[in-house]
Amino acid sequence: MSNRIVWFKKNLRYKDNETLIDQDKKSILIYIIEPELWKQKDMSLRQWQFTLDSLKDLQHQLTKNNLHLNILYGDALEIFKFLKDKYNFDSVISEQETGIKWTFERDKKLKSFFLQNDIHWIECAYPGVRRGHHDRNQWAKFFRKDILRYPNLPIIKQSINLGLKNYDLPKIFYDTTPCPNRQKGGSREAEKLLSTFLNSRGENYQYEMSSPISAEKSCSRLSTHLTYGTISHRSVFQEATQKKEKIQLTNKNFAKSINSFLSRLHWRSHFIQKLEDQPSIEHESFIPVYDQIREKDFRKLDAWIEGKTGVHFIDACMIYLRNHGWINFRMRAMLASFASYNLWLDWRYFGPRLAALFTDFEPGIHYSQLQMQSGTTGINTIRMYNPYKQALDQDPEAKFIKSQLPEYNNFPPSFFFKPPELSNNENLFNDSKLETIVDVTKTAKFARDKIFSIRKLPEHQKMAKNVFIRHGSRQNR
Numbered sequence: 001m002s003n004r005i006v007w008f009k010k011n012l013r014y015k016d017n018e019t020l021i022d023q024d025k026k027s028i029l030i031y032i033i034e035p036e037l038w039k040q041k042d043m044s045l046r047q048w049q050f051t052l053d054s055l056k057d058l059q060h061q062l063t064k065n066n067l068h069l070n071i072l073y074g075d076a077l078e079i080f081k082f083l084k085d086k087y088n089f090d091s092v093i094s095e096q097e098t099g100i101k102w103t104f105e106r107d108k109k110l111k112s113f114f115l116q117n118d119i120h121w122i123e124c125a126y127p128g129v130r131r132g133h134h135d136r137n138q139w140a141k142f143f144r145k146d147i148l149r150y151p152n153l154p155i156i157k158q159s160i161n162l163g164l165k166n167y168d169l170p171k172i173f174y175d176t177t178p179c180p181n182r183q184k185g186g187s188r189e190a191e192k193l194l195s196t197f198l199n200s201r202g203e204n205y206q207y208e209m210s211s212p213i214s215a216e217k218s219c220s221r222l223s224t225h226l227t228y229g230t231i232s233h234r235s236v237f238q239e240a241t242q243k244k245e246k247i248q249l250t251n252k253n254f255a256k257s258i259n260s261f262l263s264r265l266h267w268r269s270h271f272i273q274k275l276e277d278q279p280s281i282e283h284e285s286f287i288p289v290y291d292q293i294r295e296k297d298f299r300k301l302d303a304w305i306e307g308k309t310g311v312h313f314i315d316a317c318m319i320y321l322r323n324h325g326w327i328n329f330r331m332r333a334m335l336a337s338f339a340s341y342n343l344w345l346d347w348r349y350f351g352p353r354l355a356a357l358f359t360d361f362e363p364g365i366h367y368s369q370l371q372m373q374s375g376t377t378g379i380n381t382i383r384m385y386n387p388y389k390q391a392l393d394q395d396p397e398a399k400f401i402k403s404q405l406p407e408y409n410n411f412p413p414s415f416f417f418k419p420p421e422l423s424n425n426e427n428l429f430n431d432s433k434l435e436t437i438v439d440v441t442k443t444a445k446f447a448r449d450k451i452f453s454i455r456k457l458p459e460h461q462k463m464a465k466n467v468f469i470r471h472g473s474r475q476n477r
């Protein structure tokens, strides 16, 4: 009898994992550490460390259930060739991956090897993400169908231990920025986060998600777990739905917060679907003309990524992100807006650097969001965040700024809410540790004029219509 390979990719969990469906075959469970993947520009040491925590936790969960995870190191194609020679197998089951170009190309090579060798590759669809031709108008319907289904599958009971003792670890990463407050990986951590969020932390989520001070506690913090699949998107959605129904009449505020959370889980698949439908959006603007207008200035990029722009709220957010591997949505949008409008940098230039700092880097969300925040999709409202106004709105006592930039502890909060040219604290700017690298008001005006002059062009409007037909949200959840 032939064997079957169960290939864990970004679905590092035992519970609610369709790839573990029982079949009339012996299964070999594998995870492949691919050193070339970890060298990609948007990948980083912090993401690998989270993956390693999660692999160890997965091994533990599988062992408890009498299953064995074989961890291999190397090029995936070479590994499948080796497994084919040594342990005859005729099928591979894995989760369908919507990833960066590198994983897309790797999967194409594997597909052709499997075809040549009569190996059936079953790819379990990510909830709400359709591969191949589909009707975008029907997307919300099939998202609901996928996400509300509970497969309740018979899980495999036995697996083959290949007897591999050790595995190498990737050594080269594009980004090795230390991350002392990184989240821990593994399903147990994910389940704890979900439970505390649905039982207490999330009560004021709808009001507290935008400030970096309250967001750390009030957001679910599940993104990295969803990216690496230590918890299933479907079970998070279902548990949250049940909780909302239970408290709908007794705690309306909490129920509303859960509703906002459910919308975001819906957006997650909506964004991944965009990359699935058009992989080029990782490298090309939705509207190509925008690829010609911005700069690649390494001095500005370095100042931004190191938190040394002299715009204090921007720097505080960047330093927090570097040390935590996470920051909330509003601050991510502001960081991206500052880079693309005020620093006038090309999103393709700064985007991978930002991705590497996110432990939760999810290509479908990341590259679509970068394009939205840079105004290159043609279909979204242009949002330029004023970092001084954001500081006033989200950090009115400058507590967050000072927690990240303690050298400013003696400065009054008002110092952080206006640019040097409009400030009443001029003398303090002379004491400031860093000179502001751009004039935020002038650069925002320049960017606005430029972007709106392009948006008015008839060709732009035609292209934007096509982008909407292909990717636009249909608002009928």
Ligand SMILES: Cc1cc2nc3c(=O)[nH]c(=O)nc-3n(C[C@H](O)[C@H](O)[C@H](O)COP(=O)(O)OP(=O)(O)OC[C@H]3O[C@@H](n4cnc5c(N)ncnc54)[C@H](O)[C@@H]3O)c2cc1C
Pocket: 209, 219, 220, 221, 222, 223, 224, 226, 227, 261, 264, 265, 267, 268, 269, 271, 327, 328, 329, 330, 332, 333, 336, 355, 358, 360, 361, 362, 363, 365, 366, 367, 369, 370, 373
């Ligand atoms: C420029 C930019 C880049 C981003 N890159 C990523 C990324 O690489 N990976 C990533 O997971 N998120 C990304 N986001 C979206 C969002 O900021 C994070 O999902 C969120 O901050 C994660 O924290 P949380 O899990 O506590 O989210 P919660 O607010 O608790 O939301 C729950 C889940 O919903 C999903 N979600 C939340 N907001 C969005 C959104 N706007 N679009 C799509 N899905 C959403 C995430 O899976 C998140 O875990 C990006 C946003 C911006 C503006």
